Amino acid sequence: MGRRVVLGLVGLGAIGVVTGARVQDFLERTLGPVIAKDGTGVTALLPFGRFRIYTVTGSLPSRSPDEWSMRVGGLVDTPLRLTYDDLRAMEPTSLTRDFQCVTGWRVSDVAWRGVRLADVLDRAGVAGAARAVRFTSFDGAYTESLTLAQARRRDVIVAYEMEGSPLSRAHGGPVRLYVAPMYGYKSLKWLDGIEVTDRVVPGYWEQRGYDIDAWVGRSNGRDDEAT
Ligand SMILES: Nc1nc2c(c(=O)[nH]1)N[C@H]1C(S)=C(S)[C@@H](COP(=O)(O)O)O[C@H]1N2
Numbered sequence: 001m002g003r004r005v006v007l008g009l010v011g012l013g014a015i016g017v018v019t020g021a022r023v024q025d026f027l028e029r030t031l032g033p034v035i036a037k038d039g040t041g042v043t044a045l046l047p048f049g050r051f052r053i054y055t056v057t058g059s060l061p062s063r064s065p066d067e068w069s070m071r072v073g074g075l076v077d078t079p080l081r082l083t084y085d086d087l088r089a090m091e092p093t094s095l096t097r098d099f100q101c102v103t104g105w106r107v108s109d110v111a112w113r114g115v116r117l118a119d120v121l122d123r124a125g126v127a128g129a130a131r132a133v134r135f136t137s138f139d140g141a142y143t144e145s146l147t148l149a150q151a152r153r154r155d156v157i158v159a160y161e162m163e164g165s166p167l168s169r170a171h172g173g174p175v176r177l178y179v180a181p182m183y184g185y186k187s188l189k190w191l192d193g194i195e196v197t198d199r200v201v202p203g204y205w206e207q208r209g210y211d212i213d214a215w216v217g218r219s220n221g222r223d224d225e226a227t
């Protein structure tokens with residue numbers, strides 16, 4: 001990490017103590033220029049409350065709820081474009097679960113709210129040949145996938161709230177995927193596309209060696225670990 005970046009992080013930490021509740025807004029306005037890249041140059045991460053903030057592009061894309069919409073297409077009966085209001089008008093669902101990154105950090109008891117991915121799929125109508133779902137991000141780089149059976153689980157949601165507030169830009173707002181039973185990399189941030197496919201298309205990190213089925217405690221060489 002370069003010296004300027006380290007100083008930037010220390011500075012942000014100090015401001016966080018001073019401004020309390022405003023720190024989230026502040027961080028999100030200033031995060032872009034101080035983001036730290038790791039040795040590979042692809043992952044950027046910052047400590048952020050109990051979380052780390054990850055973005056493979058080195059920046060935090062920004063889209064307001066008014067600007068945001070999501071395409072639901074591929075092997076569906078009716079391709080859709082859902083707005084933020086469309087999503088908010090659907091039946092909400094809440095769940096509180098631990099959030100765990102495959103690299104080892106875990107945040108316990110995170111409260112999420114959104115709509116079930118299954119409900120979004122049902123709204124478009126999944127065609128007979130469908131076997132999987134592919135997700136895209138408006139960061140222009142990150143992708144993810146689930147089998148259709150995984151996508152239909154009740155603990156897989158299209159999330160717009162975290163910890164009782166609208167999902168922040170840093171955490172992938174206005175809308176991200178949250179796949180509760182799997183490691184964090186399945187939970188694609190800055191969601192803008194859902195494509196129903198006839199097979200699983202490996203996502204960003206899966207193309208780089210991580211397991212496609214990313215069950216917490218039972219994948220990525222962690223099968224013997226207690227969770
Ligand atoms: N678009 C996008 N989504 C992403 C990532 C990313 O880099 N870009 N990182 C993933 C990884 S590895 C983790 S652990 C979580 C981290 O979520 P957070 O940044 O909200 O803490 O987001 C996942 N979703």
Ligand SMILES: [Mo]
Pocket residue numbers: 054100101102103184185
């Ligand atoms: Mo992760």
